[in-house]
Amino acid sequence: MAKFNKLDQSDYYKLILRCVHCGFCLQSCPTYRVLGIEADSPRGRLYLTRAMVDKRIDIAKDVANHLYKCTMCANCEIACPSAVKYTDIMFITREIMAEANAVPLGAEQLVNTINNAKNIFMMDNTLRKDWVIYTGVEAPIKDKADMVYFVGCVTSYSGRIQGVAQAIASILNYVGEDWTLLKDEWCCGHPLKLEGATKEFKKVAEHNVKMIEETGATKVVSGCPGCCLALKKEYPEVLGRKLNFEVLHFSQILDEYIKKGKLKIPKFESKVTYHDPCELGRILGIINEPRRVIKSISDKFVEPIERGKEGFCCGGGGLLKVTDSQLSESIANKRLEMLIKTGAEVIISACPTCYQSLADATSRKNKALQVIDIAELIAQRLGLM
Amino acid sequence: MISDHILKELESIVGIDRLLRKKEELMVYECDGQTFFKSMPDVVVLPTSRDEVVNIVNICNKYNIPYLARGAGTALSGSAVPIRGGVVIAFARMNSILEVDFDNQRVVVEPYVTAPQITAVASEKGFFYAPDPASYTVSSIGGNIAHNAGGNHCLKYGVTTNHVLGLEMVLPNGDVLELGGKALDPPGYDLVGLMVGSEGTLGIVTKAVVRILRKPPATAVILAIFDSLVDASNTVSEVIAVGKLPAVIEFMDKYAIKAVESGVKACGLPLDAEAILLFEVDGFEDELDVQSEKIIEICKKNHARSVEMAKDPDGMAKLMAGRKAAFGSMGNLAPSYVVDDGTIPRSKLPEVMPIIRKWGEEHGFMIANVFHAGEGNLHPIILYDPRVEGKEQEALKLGLDILKLCLDVGGTITGEHGVGIEKAELMPVQYSKDELKRMLFIKEIFDPKGLCNPGKIFPEKEVKILAS
Structure with a gap:
């Protein structure tokens, strides 16, 4: 049996046994809310996990199809009265599934892609900084700097999301930060961890940490909550040591700049709402910072239902986009409906994946609605792009 | 086993995405909120309309296949367990x-x-x-x-x-x-x-x-803390007897408190108390004070260690959320539980509560009690570890003994969790043969083939005897 985070088999089983099958998690789960299928609920996935450990069913791809539909949004952990560590269990379970070669094809392919290309798109990794050329923004690559901007795969390579990188770079320039891109950034590896590929994840972590530490930076900033989660929480765990830099999401940096009076941003007149990315809000606990930033420029901010710690997933989490893209879209549609109900004209996001999911859902449904990243919105208000 | 041609017929109604037939898809429907009773269905279908349900039932009828309707599977008596296999009609998609x-x-x-x-x-x-x-x-x-x-x-x-x-x-x-x-x-x-x-x-x-x-114009919550199960129990019937009708009277004993306070829904209940009572009063603002004063007075008279009143919405919501999470919080104390929900006359609470505690201690079980005290609707939760051989059966037997005790003091075997599979053997204890016979007549009128959620409420043996 695989080991993870010093948990032996009995500890793993104890974690699973905490679930008393009450079902309080059901309505918190985005896949269950859309499919209504018990095996695609947190309670069902835990039941299947226990059945595998008890050898009632085989560790097989058919089971993995349900376990890998989970977006790992962790909303069930908020609903669970018994404090079941659902995501911890799923990470260990996925590690076991990966060792047994029992993962869905899409997830398996993604691991191969990252191993070979060092990014999630099978692109040439030397083209990772091409967004700098496309957007025309000034983005330094220095030997030494105070701050590293860790861009992430989606922001680096996805056409319309490259505007987020442009925005972040231009704001960092505007306030005069001593910052740099990494000379050779690799995928943060969060998707590897989500797949259960711990060895490969460790390799990626070692590389990126080496790159960052070589710059002597004390701060790493990213606009991607997935990258932030990997750098801040998952790297120290997998490497077994404390890292010499602080990891911040760009919304925290913006909040800090505004507090210190470094940014004077003209007001935004449209009615806006904010979608909490799961990894940013619930998992990293960054809920108030983006709201303070938005409220500093908007008098027409409206909260959606299912927000903050209880935020509803955009459907883009976990590996769902590669394991079941149709389900991912259905969840995004559901979330969009909740955001539309606020009556807002603009949906603000703080995650490239949420941005993509919601923008795609918007184009499928209601073209008049604008989706924008918090960094882009601020850069636009400052006239930087 | 359901043959392929019947599965094809079902598939023609709901389509392939809403028909589940693989082992891992079916296994998760083998039990409800209480995992003691398990039986896998042969197939699960997820209809989206009444007409689909009609067509599914017609197929079951045509081929004599047992079936049952399942909601969220949170029931606690095995009522949603497909004890004879067949078709589970899962309603999760009919949610408008x-x-x-x-x-x-x-x-x-x-x-x-x-x-x-x-x-x-x-x-x-x-x-x-x-x-x-x-x-x-x-x-x-x-x-x-x-x-x-x-x-x-x-x-x-x-x-x-x-x-x-x-x-x-x-x-x-x-x-x-x-x-x-x-x-x-x-x-x-x-x-x-x-x-x-x-x-x-x-x-x-x-x-x-x-x-x-x-919605009532105003609400307040009173939290009374007791050092004795009997004092808390006496308080309940005394409050009702003076003609004050709170919207809520909930009882939690020390184990229920421990479960909640060990989890994410902790709401600041004292771990050293024997029991707490949670009252909710509602009505017009002025009326609340009058009601509350009397309740507080009765709590004090019955030796409540402290009585506090909360009117702020956050504080009240936190206390009530803690109470509601009590069942789900049991995972903080043990991996499994049997919960019964017999009702007893309120006035019998002081007699019954110490007996339940004593029986638990005698049999080596922690029994947590969290229940709707105002209605005398008990929920003794018998905690056990299913990995210890024989414990599960022993817990179930103890649960049935507690229900018999409820009957002995003039109560019933279930308040709201249903008879299901779990309490079926107690139906002949609760009811006379004549009463049961009339209930079975009704079942016969609606479901002569006995395909609609079979094996529930009535014990098999009894059904056969009465039918003959």
Whole structure:
């Protein structure tokens, strides 16, 4: 049996046994809310996990199809009265599934892609900084700097999301930060961890940490909550040591700049709402910072239902986009409906994946609605792009 | 086993995505909220309309396949366990609110809608849906109807049957039957009342008309802490006896407190108390103080260690959320539990509570008690570790003994969780042969083939004897 985070088999089983099958998690789960299928609920996935450990069913791809539909949004952990560590269990379970070669094809392919290309798109990794050329923004690559901007795969390579990188770079320039891109950034590896590929994840972590530490930076900033989660929480765990830099999401940096009076941003007149990315809000606990930033420029901010710690997933989490893209879209549609109900004209996001999911859902449904990243919105208000 | 051609017929109704037949898909439907009873279905279907349900039932009828309707699977008596295999009709996709009629204070819903979803639409104009079992954030109205669910507020507002006025049902012969409607008190036999609490054995609910009530203008919560189970128990009947009717009187003993306080829903309850009582009073602001003063006085008279009143919404919500999470919090104390829900006359609480504690200690079980004290609806939760051989059976037996004790003091074997599989053997203890015979006549009228949720409520042996 695989080991993870010093948990032996009995500890793993104890974690699973905490679930008393009450079902309080059901309505918190985005896949269950859309499919209504018990095996695609947190309670069902835990039941299947226990059945595998008890050898009632085989560790097989058919089971993995349900376990890998989970977006790992962790909303069930908020609903669970018994404090079941659902995501911890799923990470260990996925590690076991990966060792047994029992993962869905899409997830398996993604691991191969990252191993070979060092990014999630099978692109040439030397083209990772091409967004700098496309957007025309000034983005330094220095030997030494105070701050590293860790861009992430989606922001680096996805056409319309490259505007987020442009925005972040231009704001960092505007306030005069001593910052740099990494000379050779690799995928943060969060998707590897989500797949259960711990060895490969460790390799990626070692590389990126080496790159960052070589710059002597004390701060790493990213606009991607997935990258932030990997750098801040998952790297120290997998490497077994404390890292010499602080990891911040760009919304925290913006909040800090505004507090210190470094940014004077003209007001935004449209009615806006904010979608909490799961990894940013619930998992990293960054809920108030983006709201303070938005409220500093908007008098027409409206909260959606299912927000903050209880935020509803955009459907883009976990590996769902590669394991079941149709389900991912259905969840995004559901979330969009909740955001539309606020009556807002603009949906603000703080995650490239949420941005993509919601923008795609918007184009499928209601073209008049604008989706924008918090960094882009601020850069636009400052006239930087 | 269901043959391939029957599966094809079912697939022609719901399509391949809403028909589950692989082992890992079916296994998760083998039990409900209480994992003691397990039996896998042969197939699970997820209809999206009444007509699909009719077609599914017709196929089951044609081929004599047992079937049952399942909501969220949060029931605690095995009532949603397909004990003879067959078809599970899972209602998770029928979750729309069909109509909100404020003029008549009615909401029309599909069976998988939850109580808070009804309250959410009703609250737009200051209304709410009253029945609120602990599982209400996830349990379905269909399941609530099947079990005649109660909840914290049923002391003042009544149980599910008092709030369901109309039903659309698919009967075991495939007919659609419309019962009741938006109007009050229809003449003749109360068939809606017959269906509510019948645990899905007489037909399948596909639509319900429910009543919504005006939200009370003000609410307050009183938390009374006791060092003795008997003192807390005496307080309950004394409060009712003076004519004060709180909306809620909930009881939690030290183990229930420990479970909640060990988890994410901790609400600051004292771990060294033997028991706490949670009262909720509602009405006009001035009235609250009068009600509360009397309750506080009675608590003090019965040696409450402390009595506090909360009026701030956050504080009240936190306390009530802690109470509601008690069942789900049991994972903080043990991996499994058996929970019973016998009711007893309130005045018997001081007698029964210490006996339950004593029996638990004698048999080496921790028994947590968290229940609707105002109605005398007990919920002894017998905690055990299923990995220890024989414990599960022993816990179940102890549960049945507690229910027999409830009968001995003039109570019943279930308040709201249903008879299901678990308590079927106690039906002949609770009821006379004549009563059971008449109940079985009714079952026979609706379901002559015995395919609709078979093996529930009535013990098999008894059914055969009475039928002969």
